[in-house]
Amino acid sequence: MQNMEIDCITPSVAEFVDSIRDQLIQRVSLVMPLADVLKSKGMLQKEAYAIIKAERTPQDKMRALYDALDAVGSAAKAVFYRALEDQNPHLVKELLKGMPS
Numbered sequence: 001m002q003n004m005e006i007d008c009i010t011p012s013v014a015e016f017v018d019s020i021r022d023q024l025i026q027r028v029s030l031v032m033p034l035a036d037v038l039k040s041k042g043m044l045q046k047e048a049y050a051i052i053k054a055e056r057t058p059q060d061k062m063r064a065l066y067d068a069l070d071a072v073g074s075a076a077k078a079v080f081y082r083a084l085e086d087q088n089p090h091l092v093k094e095l096l097k098g099m100p101s
Contacts, residue, residue: 017081024084025066026059028084031062032061035053037083038069038076043075048064051067051068052068
């Protein structure tokens with residue numbers, strides 16, 4: 001049942017994650033905890049994780065993370081969104097407020 005719910009919301013979640021890309025690249029400072037969640041859920045391969053980890057700045061880590069998300073697709077973006085919501089709830093709430101209705 002829960003997987004069916006995820007499948008139904010995944011496209012809109014993926015669109016939201018894509019629409020706030022620039023803002024997240026600039027504003028997320030702790031990227032590795034997000035990458036850890038994605039890796040633990042099988043949404044991030046070892047190579048992609050290593051690339052993210054090797055980047056020096058949080059902005060470059062987020063760019064690499066987005067490259068990995070784009071390669072994996074909507075399901076990974078849904079997992080990323082949930083991890084972001086868990087780890088940065090105030091940022092997510094602020095970004096949702098800024099979205100057009």
